Amino acid sequence: MANQSEEKIITFENYYDVMLAHIVRTKLEDNGIPCFISDENTIAANPIYNQAIGGIKLKIFERDLERCRQIMAEEGDMHNLDHIEIDEETNNAVICTYCASTNIGSTDTGKFASILSAVFPFYNNKAWHCFNCQQDFE
Numbered sequence: 399m400a401n402q403s404e405e406k407i408i409t410f411e412n413y414y415d416v417m418l419a420h421i422v423r424t425k426l427e428d429n430g431i432p433c434f435i436s437d438e439n440t441i442a443a444n445p446i447y448n449q450a451i452g453g454i455k456l457k458i459f460e461r462d463l464e465r466c467r468q469i470m471a472e473e474g475d476m477h478n479l480d481h482i483e484i485d486e487e488t489n490n491a492v493i494c495t496y497c498a499s500t501n502i503g504s505t506d507t508g509k510f511a512s513i514l515s516a517v518f519p520f521y522n523n524k525a526w527h528c529f530n531c532q533q534d535f536e
């Protein structure tokens with residue numbers, strides 16, 4: 399047993415997307431690694447504040463760091479899923495008008511258009527798509 403005073407807690411990774419933070423947390427817990435999420439309540443109350451504090455912090459014990467990295471390496475780069483879209487007109491984070499998720503992709507340009515057309519063959523041309531509730535909105 400390690401001495402209690404040696405159990406240093408560190409931030410494993412930061413996430414902008416609450417859902418992704420929970421997916422990773424569940425993944426680590428499934429592998430027997432204790433971890434917890436900080437700042438979640440603050441962010442749920444005000445998603446724009448998310449950016450100011452650098453996202454949601456997933457906390458682990460330092461002794462588990464290598465193991466956590468191995469587990470996440472097996473999952474591929476999940477940060478592809480982690481993003482916040484900024485509305486160029488208002489300069490605010492885009493939030494789903496249906497469920498308030500920040501897991502939003504632009505449907506008109508770049509990689510999201512190709513992902514969307516692959517995953518959702520019938521997606522329409524509205525400006526934003528919510529990956530949380532699958533709604534499109536402007």
Ligand SMILES: [Zn+2]
Pocket residue numbers: 494495496497498499528529530531532533
């Ligand atoms: Zn939504």
